[in-house]
Amino acid sequence: MAAARTLRRILDTFYLIGGILASLFLIAILAIIVLQMLARWTGHVFPGATDYAGYCMAAASFFAFAYALNHGAHIRVSLLLTGLGRHRWWGELWCFGIGTAISTWFAWYAIRGNQISWRFKELSQGLDATPMWIPQLSMSIGTVMLAVAFWDHLVRLIFTGSHGITTDLVDQSQGE
Secondary structure, eight states: OHHHHHHHHHHHHHHHHHHHHHHHHHHHHHHHHHHHHHHHHTTOOOTTHHHHHHHHHHHHHHHHHHHHHHTTOSOOOHHHHHHTGGGHHHHHHHHHHHHHHHHHHHHHHHHHHHHHHHHTTOBOSSTTOOBTHHHHHHHHHHHHHHHHHHHHHHHHHHHHSOOOOSOOHHHHHTTO
16 A cells, blocks of 8 residues: 555656646746846847747646646536446546556657657757757647546546546535
8 A cells, every 4th residue: 555655746746846837837837928028128139939828838738737637627517427227337448548548658759749740850940940849849748647647637536536637616516
């Protein structure tokens, strides 16, 4: 049991790190926008600012996925699952099974796309000419984190009967 608690703490910390990284990238977007405004007001140019803000937005989104799943912030089919009554477990199993398969597939191809961009030295088409593997790295890491989270919740559902998502507002309002 101590090993299970340690693994649970490690995974929850892993998801929290994703959430923290997502928030830092949101702050970076704010900083880039403010710097771009200051540059324009002083008659200067901040080349590539729009591209950098876009990269930060993508990073914030992908790093937030696992944290959001772990805290019940993703859109789920709770009304349908609640309507299944005693067969709810099977509905949850189906949903987490599909989510796990899709997120694992997505993570695999995100990593492959990142490798291809690195191998062919692909550059962005904007003024910044950033090697594309750099901003794509956040997508690869974020999708792997999401796949780990889906696998985590699927395995928990199979072995404990509960997926372990901490907040589900629809279910809480119904007293579950």
